[in-house]
Structures are given as structure tokens and as C-alpha cells.
Amino acid sequence: KSLRYIGIIIMILIFGVVVSYISKKHMQKHLQPQPPRSQVQSQKIQKTLAITPATIPTTIPAATHSNTFIKPITKSVQFQSIVIQHSLVSTAEKAGLTNTMIKQLQTMFAGQINLSKNLHPGDRFNILYHEYFVNGIKNHPGHIIAAEIVEKNKDYRVIRFTNPKHQSHYYLPNGHATSAAYLKVPLNYKRISSGFTYRRFDPVLHEFRSHLGIDYAAPVGTPVKALGNGHVVFAGWMHGYGNAIIIRYGNIYKTLYGHLEKFSQNLRHSKYVKKGEVVGYVGETGWATGPHLHFEIYKNNVPINPKLVHLSHVSASVPFEYRTQFEAKAHQLFSEMTAFENAQAKKK
Structure with missing residues (x-):
């Protein structure tokens, strides 16, 4: 009988030790300091940002931890009418055109007229171009999308057409490219x-x-x-x-x-x-x-x-499958140019 009582006492002691250990762990868990609610929210925001698409830039001001979306880059069509005074370069620079835009004009009309020799005071340039804005503030000009030279006896027109394959070239209103389709030779040789x-x-x-x-x-x-x-x-x-x-x-x-x-x-x-x-x-x-x-x-x-x-x-032409789109684009751009020109004339 004495052995039986000793066994029961040992089992009671073991059970007491186990219960004491579990209680101690439970108390330690609840006594640990918890992070502030704002820190939890910040962690959630960071997790959200980790899966935010790269096309939607997101910033987090340190003071508020709130999402601030940067406004997307936008573009608009701008119009310039420039009357030649001395030369294309000097007149264009005075009008605010960048060197890149001047080079674009020279490329656009290279196959039709020598801009450094055949332009005279009084000749006029009309151009449509893209202007890019970031956060609503003017950032930089883009491509010239249509241009016109008005001389005393002749007019020249060129547009920039981008086909559905995102290939862009300069064309005359009749669809012919302004530059030759092929090089004369494929290298510089002796x-x-x-x-x-x-x-x-x-x-x-x-x-x-x-x-x-x-x-x-x-x-x-x-x-x-x-x-x-x-x-x-x-x-x-x-x-x-x-x-x-x-x-x-x-x-x-x-x-x-x-x-x-x-x-x-x-x-x-x-x-x-x-x-x-x-x-x-x-x-x-x-x-x-x-x-x-x-x-x-x-x-x-x-x-x-x-x-x-x-x-x-040999001059390249607008491919047949894009001809309808090209003609519609050309009509749209030169109609816009005429509207800008008329509006500018009324202001004068």
C-alpha cells in the first residue's frame, strides 16, 4: 500500500510541474510589448507596395504613411507659326524651338528643299508638335508630327505617321516617304x-x-x-x-x-x-x-x-494596309494646323 501512495504522490508532482510550465509561457506571451497600431499599418502599406505595378509609381510621405500617386505624364498638341527673318536656325531658336526640333525639320524636308539655301525672308513655317507635361507642368517637347513651309510660289507639307507596328516615318501628303528607301552604298570604302x-x-x-x-x-x-x-x-x-x-x-x-x-x-x-x-x-x-x-x-x-x-x-510609300489610316491621320493633322492658324490670325 505504501508503494501505491508513493506512486500517486509522484504523479501529482509531475502534473503540477507541467501545469506550472504552461502557465508561465502563457503569461510571458501576454506580457511582451506589442508594436503601435501605426507601425502595424505601416507594415501593411509596405506589403501593399511590394505588389504595386511598376506602371503606377507610389510614394509614402514619412509623416502620414499615406499613399500619394504621382500624376501620369501627359502630352498635348502645340502649334508654332514662324516667319523666316534671316535663316531657319536663327529664327527657330528665337521662337523657342530646341536643337532637336530644328534637326527634325531638316530631316523632314531634306528630300524636298535645302533649308539652308532655298529659304528666304518672309517664308513661313507652320508646325504641330507634342509637348509633354509631368504633374501638370511643361516638361519637354516631343516629335514634330506635321510641318508646312509656305513660300511665295509653292508649299511643302510633311507628316510623321506611326503605323500599328509602332514604326514611325516621315511622309508627304500623297503617302511617299520623304527620304530614300535605300542607302547608296552599305559602307565607307577605300x-x-x-x-x-x-x-x-x-x-x-x-x-x-x-x-x-x-x-x-x-x-x-x-x-x-x-x-x-x-x-x-x-x-x-x-x-x-x-x-x-x-x-x-x-x-x-x-x-x-x-x-x-x-x-x-x-x-x-x-x-x-x-x-x-x-x-x-x-x-x-x-x-x-x-x-x-x-x-x-x-x-x-x-x-x-x-x-x-x-x-x-527609290522612295518608300505607306504600306497598302495602312493607307486608310494614314490618309485619315494626314487630314486630321492638317485640319488642326489650319484651325490653329486661323485662331492665331483672329488674335492679331
Whole structure:
């Protein structure tokens, strides 16, 4: 019996120790200091900010911890009418146009009129351009979207049209581009070392063969540019051509660049390249006796003499699928220009 009583006493003591331990932990939890309510709210705000889209900038003033949304950048259409006094540059600068805007004007009218020589005092410029605002305050001008030169005997008009693929170009009201669709040559070269011919003694094979392109001698590493806007249909090793690139421009023309030292970074098959974009560098890979670019032009898959093809005179036009949108945009912009001009005349 005495052993039974001792066992019961030991069990009661163990149970008491367990209950005491649990009570102590519970008291410690409730006695710990809790963060202020404002700190809890701040933590919640920070968690919210962590998932806020980057397109909606958010700031938190330290004093209030409240969200303040920055107003988005907005743009508006502005109008300027400038009467030439001495030269385009001096008159435009006095009117408040930036150097970038002046260069845009020179680019827009480069194919129509020499702005430094053919403008005279009394000639007038009308321009529409975008002005950007941040938080409601004027920040900087954007692109000139329409421009007009009014001379005594002739008017010139140009608009900037952006197609649904976000490609922007300058066009005349009839839809023709203001600049040539193609470069005259794809690089700066020293001399033509070999021309287009159907019978040439090959310096490597030592036999007469056709040479259906032009060899432009130039130092190794000279940048080679895309002749126009097009898609890369080949970029790799091509037997005697060494490192070679083929670019297709629409459905008619394509060009081949051979003996390249290397390709430009990120150049790949099917990549879209723009006129003047560097696609590679002069080398002497493949069957070559010195550094040069071997350049070929094909029209409907038939090789043609690059010296006899004046692609630099070819003007690009608004693609047929965008023609309706272009005509609507041109009408809208020049209607706005006329409205601005009339409103300005009434103020005078």
C-alpha cells in the first residue's frame, strides 16, 4: 500500500510541474510589448507596395504613411507659326524651338528643299508638335508630327505617321516617304577592287568565273550597314563567301554581304533591321585575298549590277494596309494646323 501512495504522490508532482510550465509561457506571451497600431499599418502599406505595378509609381510621405500617386505624364498638341527673318536656325531658336526640333525639320524636308539655301525672308513655317507635361507642368517637347513651309510660289507639307507596328516615318501628303528607301552604298570604302562581271579571273581558284557583285576594299572591322528596312533571311557561314548575311527587302529586292569578319551583336535569322543599321564588319573570311566586302543585289532573285541600280532614288510609300489610316491621320493633322492658324490670325 505504501508503494501505491508513493506512486500517486509522484504523479501529482509531475502534473503540477507541467501545469506550472504552461502557465508561465502563457503569461510571458501576454506580457511582451506589442508594436503601435501605426507601425502595424505601416507594415501593411509596405506589403501593399511590394505588389504595386511598376506602371503606377507610389510614394509614402514619412509623416502620414499615406499613399500619394504621382500624376501620369501627359502630352498635348502645340502649334508654332514662324516667319523666316534671316535663316531657319536663327529664327527657330528665337521662337523657342530646341536643337532637336530644328534637326527634325531638316530631316523632314531634306528630300524636298535645302533649308539652308532655298529659304528666304518672309517664308513661313507652320508646325504641330507634342509637348509633354509631368504633374501638370511643361516638361519637354516631343516629335514634330506635321510641318508646312509656305513660300511665295509653292508649299511643302510633311507628316510623321506611326503605323500599328509602332514604326514611325516621315511622309508627304500623297503617302511617299520623304527620304530614300535605300542607302547608296552599305559602307565607307577605300576603292572598288572588283566589279560586276560574268567573266573574271578568280584570284583564288585561278580560273575564269562570273563575279555577280562588287568588292568594296576597306579595313578589317569597317561597319557594314543594311541597305534598307528588311528581314535577315540568312546569317552564317556560306562556303566561299565566308561569314555572310542575306537581307530581304519586301518581295522584290535582297542583298548579300560576304567575307565578313563578324556579325553585329544579336543579329539572327528573321530579325528586322532598319536602313543604315550596322549588321556586320568587313573581314576576309572565305575565299578572299584581302579585306573587303563582297556585295550583291538581287531583283526578283536575279543578280543585278549594284552600280547600275539606283536604289537610293527609290522612295518608300505607306504600306497598302495602312493607307486608310494614314490618309485619315494626314487630314486630321492638317485640319488642326489650319484651325490653329486661323485662331492665331483672329488674335492679331
